[in-house]
Amino acid sequence: METKTPAPKPQMPAPRPKRQKSGVVIPNTANWYQQLAAFLIWFFISAVSKTIRFRINDPHGFLQRKDVNQAVFCFWHNRLALCVELYFKFRQQHFVAPGVAGLVSASKDGALLSAIFGRFGVQAARGSSSRRGAQALRELATWAERGYDLAITPDGPRGPRYVVADGAAGLAQITGLPVQPMSYYLKWKISLKSWDAFQIPLPFSICEVNVGKIFRMPAGGSEEEREALRQQLEIELRAITKD
Numbered sequence: 001m002e003t004k005t006p007a008p009k010p011q012m013p014a015p016r017p018k019r020q021k022s023g024v025v026i027p028n029t030a031n032w033y034q035q036l037a038a039f040l041i042w043f044f045i046s047a048v049s050k051t052i053r054f055r056i057n058d059p060h061g062f063l064q065r066k067d068v069n070q071a072v073f074c075f076w077h078n079r080l081a082l083c084v085e086l087y088f089k090f091r092q093q094h095f096v097a098p099g100v101a102g103l104v105s106a107s108k109d110g111a112l113l114s115a116i117f118g119r120f121g122v123q124a125a126r127g128s129s130s131r132r133g134a135q136a137l138r139e140l141a142t143w144a145e146r147g148y149d150l151a152i153t154p155d156g157p158r159g160p161r162y163v164v165a166d167g168a169a170g171l172a173q174i175t176g177l178p179v180q181p182m183s184y185y186l187k188w189k190i191s192l193k194s195w196d197a198f199q200i201p202l203p204f205s206i207c208e209v210n211v212g213k214i215f216r217m218p219a220g221g222s223e224e225e226r227e228a229l230r231q232q233l234e235i236e237l238r239a240i241t242k243d
Contacts, residue, residue, distance in 0.1 A: 028106065028107060028108045028110065028111040029111055030111040030112060030114065030115040031111075034111055034112045034115055035115055037112060037115075038112060038115035038116045038118070038119055039119065041116050042116055042119035042120065045081060045082070045084075045085065045201075046085075048201050048202070048203050049082060049085045049201070051203045051204045051205075052082075052201060052203075052204070052205050052206070052207050053204075053205075053206050053207070054086075054089065054090075054207050054209055055206065055207070055208045055209065056090065056209050056211065057208060057209065057210045057211065058211040059211075060211065060212075060213045060214065062180060062211050062214060063090060063091075063211065068178060068180075068214070069096070069097065069147075070097055070144060070147065070148070070149055070150075070177050071149055071150075071177055071178050071179065071180040071214070072149075072150045072151070072152060072168055072171050072172060072175070072177050072178070072179045072180065073087065073091075073100070073149060073150070073151045073152070073180050073182060074151075074152055074153070074154050074164075074168050074179060074180065074181045074182065074233065074237065075151070075153055075182055075183065076153060076154075076155055076161075076162060076183060076196070076237065076241060077153040077155050077156035077157065077159070077161070077196045077198070078161065078191075078194075078196040078197050078198045078199050079183060079184060079199060080113075080153060080198070081198075081199060081200060081201055082184065082186075082201055082207065083151070083182075084100075084117065084120045084122055085120075086182070086184070086209060087100055087149070087151070088120075088121075090209075091149065097147055097148055097149045098146070098147055098148060099121060099122070099123065099148050099149070100122055100123070100148060100149040100150065100151050101122070101123035101124070101125055101139075101140055101143035101144075101148045101149075101150055101151070102117060102122050102123070102124060102125070102150070102151040102152065103125055103127065103136055103137075103140060103150075103151070103152045103153075103167065104117065104124040104125065104126055104127075105126070105127070105156070105157040106126045106127050106136075107157070109157070110126060110157065114126065122151070123143055123148065125137075125139035125140045125143065126139075127139075137167070137170060137171060137174060140171060140175075141171075141174050141175050144171075144175040144177060150171055150175070150177065152167050152168050152171065154167060154168045154233065154234075154237070155196070156196075158195065159195045159196060160195075161195060161196045161197065162234075162237070162238060162241070163234065164230055164231075164233050164234035164237065165230075166226065166227070166230050168229075168230070168233060169217070169226040169227070169229040169230040169233065170226065172215070172216070172217045172221075172226075172229060173217060173219065173220065173221050173225075173226050174219065175219060176217075176218060176219030176220075178214045178215060178216045179214065179215040179216075179217075179229065179233060180211070180212070180214050180215075181212035181213075181215075181233055181236045181237045181240065182209065182210065182211055182212060182240075183209075183210050183212070183237060183240045183241040183242075184207050184208060184209045184210060185207070185208040185210070185241075185242040185243075186199055186201050186202075186205050186206075186207055187205050187206040187207075187208075188201070188202040188203075188204070188205035188206075189201055189202055189205065190202065197243075208242075210240035210241075210242075211240075212236045212237065212239070212240045213236060215229055215232055215233060215236075217229050
């Protein structure tokens with residue numbers, strides 16, 4: 001009697017290997033209601049700034065200098081509301097940079113800020129010290145190569161308030177651009193209960209703009225030079241800031 005050989009059992013497919021994370025952080029993009037909020041904020045700031053009287057205090061004569069074609073501009077995070085208006089109102093009256101690129105967080109809050117900056121015509125490089133920071137600095141360096149000014153809030157996006165991180169000094173080290181600290185004092189404003197006490201300008205206020213002394217560090221400078229610049233920048237920004 002012929003015996004049948006049992007059919008071989010079907011083999012289970014080998015488990016697929018788990019995909020490893022690439023480590024690439026994709027910045028959050030603004031959704032429709034953030035785009036709407038960005039438009040409303042842009043409209044509010046543009047309208048209010050037309051009623052504000054600006055007074056410039058420039059003891060070092062930065063705005064009259066012809067030997068500074070590009071710079072890294074530094075404002076405290078709580079003074080973001082008017083920094084773009086100040087740039088286009090005063091900086092571009094004296095210099096020929098095609099525009100400005102700013103460092104913006106890759107977070108959801110950064111998506112809103114990026115949309116607001118876009119309304120003003122500012123190029124946004126998305127990143128911070130905790131997320132996508134190195135990529136953002138490289139993007140800013142690329143904008144600098146195209147002739148753009150750069151902008152950064154050295155205590156943002158999370159603080160502590162009025163403590164300078166090493167982002168501005170790092171940009172100076174990479175690009176060789178001078179660093180120009182600026183601040184302002186608003187007579188009439190609303191200060192939010194946020195970590196930075198963010199300032200919202202009120203109509204018909206007086207804005208006293210303080211232009212600090214310029215700092216330089218050669219491209220490719222040492223770590224010691226970068227830390228020295230960070231400390232000097234913090235001292236100067238605090239000195240020209242009045243709350």
